[in-house]
Amino acid sequence: MSEIKTQESQPTEGAYPHYVLFILVLVFILNFVDRNILSILAEDIKADLGATDAQMGFLYGTVFAVFYAVFGLPLARFADVWVRRSLISGGLLFWSAMTVFSGLARSFPVLALCRMGVGIGEASASPAAFSMLSDYYSPRHRATVLAIYSSGIYIGLGIGMFIGGWVLDTWATLYPTNPPLGLKGWHVAFMVVGLPGVLLAALVRSLREPIRGISEGLVADKKHPAPFRLLGTELASVIPPLNILSIIQNGASLRVNLLSAVVISVFAFILILLTGSTAQWVAMAFGVYVTFSWAQCLKVRDPATYHLMFRSKAFIFSTLAFPSISFVTFGISFWLAPLLMRVHGVSPTEVGLYIGLSSAAGGLLGAPLGGMLADWLKLRFVNGRLFLGFVAVAGIIPLVLIMVNTKDVGTAYWLNFFYYIFASMWVGVPPTTASDLVMPRMRAVATAYYILISTFVGLALGPYTIGLISDHFSAGGMDDANALRWGISCSLLIFIVTLTSLVIAVRHLPEDERTRLDRARALGEPV
Numbered sequence: 001m002s003e004i005k006t007q008e009s010q011p012t013e014g015a016y017p018h019y020v021l022f023i024l025v026l027v028f029i030l031n032f033v034d035r036n037i038l039s040i041l042a043e044d045i046k047a048d049l050g051a052t053d054a055q056m057g058f059l060y061g062t063v064f065a066v067f068y069a070v071f072g073l074p075l076a077r078f079a080d081v082w083v084r085r086s087l088i089s090g091g092l093l094f095w096s097a098m099t100v101f102s103g104l105a106r107s108f109p110v111l112a113l114c115r116m117g118v119g120i121g122e123a124s125a126s127p128a129a130f131s132m133l134s135d136y137y138s139p140r141h142r143a144t145v146l147a148i149y150s151s152g153i154y155i156g157l158g159i160g161m162f163i164g165g166w167v168l169d170t171w172a173t174l175y176p177t178n179p180p181l182g183l184k185g186w187h188v189a190f191m192v193v194g195l196p197g198v199l200l201a202a203l204v205r206s207l208r209e210p211i212r213g214i215s216e217g218l219v220a221d222k223k224h225p226a227p228f229r230l231l232g233t234e235l236a237s238v239i240p241p242l243n244i245l246s247i248i249q250n251g252a253s254l255r256v257n258l259l260s261a262v263v264i265s266v267f268a269f270i271l272i273l274l275t276g277s278t279a280q281w282v283a284m285a286f287g288v289y290v291t292f293s294w295a296q297c298l299k300v301r302d303p304a305t306y307h308l309m310f311r312s313k314a315f316i317f318s319t320l321a322f323p324s325i326s327f328v329t330f331g332i333s334f335w336l337a338p339l340l341m342r343v344h345g346v347s348p349t350e351v352g353l354y355i356g357l358s359s360a361a362g363g364l365l366g367a368p369l370g371g372m373l374a375d376w377l378k379l380r381f382v383n384g385r386l387f388l389g390f391v392a393v394a395g396i397i398p399l400v401l402i403m404v405n406t407k408d409v410g411t412a413y414w415l416n417f418f419y420y421i422f423a424s425m426w427v428g429v430p431p432t433t434a435s436d437l438v439m440p441r442m443r444a445v446a447t448a449y450y451i452l453i454s455t456f457v458g459l460a461l462g463p464y465t466i467g468l469i470s471d472h473f474s475a476g477g478m479d480d481a482n483a484l485r486w487g488i489s490c491s492l493l494i495f496i497v498t499l500t501s502l503v504i505a506v507r508h509l510p511e512d513e514r515t516r517l518d519r520a521r522a523l524g525e526p527v
Helices: 017-049 053-079 084-102 108-122 125-136 138-152 151-172 185-205 227-236 242-250 254-275 277-299 303-310 313-344 349-382 385-403 409-424 429-436 440-460 462-473 478-513 516-522
Strands: 002-006 218-220
Touching: 002 516, 017 084, 017 108, 017 125, 017 138, 017 151, 017 185, 017 313, 017 349, 053 084, 053 108, 053 125, 053 227, 053 277, 053 313, 053 440, 053 462, 053 478, 084 108, 084 185, 108 277, 108 409, 125 138, 125 440, 138 151, 138 349, 138 429, 151 349, 151 409, 227 242, 227 254, 242 254, 242 277, 254 277, 277 303, 277 440, 303 313, 303 440, 303 516, 313 349, 313 385, 313 409, 313 429, 313 440, 313 462, 313 478, 349 385, 349 409, 349 429, 385 409, 385 429, 385 478, 429 440, 440 462, 462 478, 478 516
Parallel strands: none
Antiparallel strands: 002 218
């Protein structure tokens, strides 16, 4: 364990931190271009591969999310001990290549495998980026900086929608029949958005690595002696059956681990019987099980990190509250374009242009303003940042209900802009809160856990559940447009979980932040 020296906070000065932030925003933009382009391509992929709404939700969400979340844990632990710029660069190169390979898929299983690869590659980026930016900027500006970084979500979503729609219509116009090499428009779209990441990876590798912990005056002055051995150990803890060996070697309870596997399998089997979605719940069961195994090993290998995270009710409930908002926002980011094409009969190019622009503009406005408001509120009372969650829910509910039910597509485009202001204003809050509740050397792991829960609850369940509800109403005789409209509307019920979790987090955050250093010392941290 690295010795921590307490000294005066000295964040890096000058323009260079802003340059790093700019480059990392570009990385996050490509992250979401490659991820979200599937939305505008969904109707063409469905027709070409014969998929259902639930299967498309599985492809966009679950198959990507499980591997993104599970591999995010060991890669985040690796980011806490290795060169973060190199990890981000390598991950960017890998996921960009897998996006290009998605353009060669000719079947649903092959496309699913490519999306798994995209998920694994993208898992390298955000925990390492959050950690780097937290060292480049003072804690008092952290929510603003992480919100600016997170605005890449909305720029990427907008660019992906626009490029995807434009490529689909342009390719169909150029090659209405017999396209070159049998490539459909959606094949070409994947290739177009994947290639820029290969070039950006070299630029990311040239960034300067900041001193870990310098922004808080808690500098770790020793490097980890064997970072790649640690990565191997962390990967073993999340890859069955190697995780069993990891459980035994670390002295964790094998009986508890196997019992958890049985309980998770039983729940998955029941959900398969209820929904008929075998792949969805097998993938989710795999993700939940390996996360449990990882936590078991973490408790033994690094009890300080484990207890600062999982013995903090503020940490637990804030990392549940905001992912439950993601359940709705991820679901809408995927299904809104198909809904508008079904209801209003508009072309992919039109939907991609106007939904893309309104999403990007709303996110670009909402995320930084939300981050600045969160930091301003934090200076006035300790729970200030968390109140952004209540504001977001209050704005999202009426805007979504009006947007999906309006009879005028132009109104839907405008409402989407205002919706994304509320849907993005909170994104800097949860990673900032997670970082504030742990020590600097634990930041990447803490934010990776938040990303894991957000990915499971938001990405793996949101699009799939909306698609499943849509399929249910369609099977009952409802037309596909109204079925999808009801699927989106029903997803808003999860805000009951959001509001309950926020109330609990607000109650416990002041004490958990106040006692952070004392609890760390009691756990053996050399503060």
